[in-house]
Amino acid sequence: MSGFRFQLLRALAPSWRFFDRPGVPYVLEVRWIGGPAGDTWQRPYPGVRGGIVSILSNGSSNLALAWQSLVEQLVQEINDYEGEPQAFAAQSVGYALVHAGLERLALGRSFQFRITCDGDLVLLSPELATQARPS
């Protein structure tokens, strides 16, 4: 078991480098196997426009932002990983969280996900069976 990850406390160490350098974003896409959309890759949690009330509460939009952070954390884990590639999925917390998040949307279907950056493939999962019941 690895130790406590101090990155969990990063809310105490602000950096303030907002929107400093525009770059091509990492894009998470999923395809539902056997569904009506067939082999279409689609974004699972797109940004959602809120109305005027969104100044008070904007859960859907902030969920989309949190998902993007999760994808970027997973990419960071990929870049930092030095073990056997086959063991990555079992060891990566980010991979497990993305898997869990997509499984919620799968409605019993199998699925596959990928992360791309400017068309380049960063990660391609195997086809994954849904284990959890849809909630």
Next chain:
Amino acid sequence: MMFGSGFHLLAIRSCATLVALAVLLQGVELWSLRRHCGASGIWRWSILKREYGRLAPVFGLLLGDRIWPWLIALQVGLAAVLLDLPLVPGREVSPVPLLLSGVVLLGSMRFRGTFNGGSDCMTLVVLLSVAGSHLAGLSDTACRVALGYIALQAVLSYAVAGWVKLREPAWRNGSALPMFLSLPQHAVPAWVGRLFSNRSVARLAGWGVIAGELGLAMVTTLLAVWPGRHPDGLAAAGLGLLALGMLFHLANAWVLGLNRFFWAWLATYPAIAYWIVG
């Protein structure tokens, strides 16, 4: 211009009220998303606990899937109590800001560090400063130190954000804004996207953002470093830049969906205003 101790108390109390409102709204928002942190959600404890090492059983008692809704409820409740403290205070010291800081920090940890990046950080800057001032008995010195730290972090946020943009060619030539606005997680209104696809408009707006961020940082720094020896009108310019800053955060909330940033930064403004006029 110098003010008595009532002014320190009013300023720190205003920060406390605004950050309580921010945390209350954040709590309501997290409540609406609580199923995403349940046992069959995205951020489920059975996965997250791997990052806590030997401390997982301890943190499991605070951050487990079943506890999570109660933690959000506690956040909302404590924020409501902090909101309810009198606006023109005496020296009543409260443990609520410290407790609320702990709850907000735990909430950030549930999302692997932050749920919403810098807004979580600024919320904690204000909360911990308010908590520190209460722990020190709301003395004049404690209030001034707390207000100084909040203002320092807020001004630093504008200075760093402005400086890194100034150094970035894409911000100077107008290509940065359209790229940020096109990021799919932001769902920017179509007409805003079209407006800033015009390079001249984007360049003007980009320089406006840089000038506003660096201008507010510089004016506030001048006023804090040379109190009473600055040119006439500089304090008014500082307050004007603060008003522009509020509009800037409001626009970001509406266009980019960054509502949490608006409330978190608004909570710092009484501290900046204190140093501008005090």
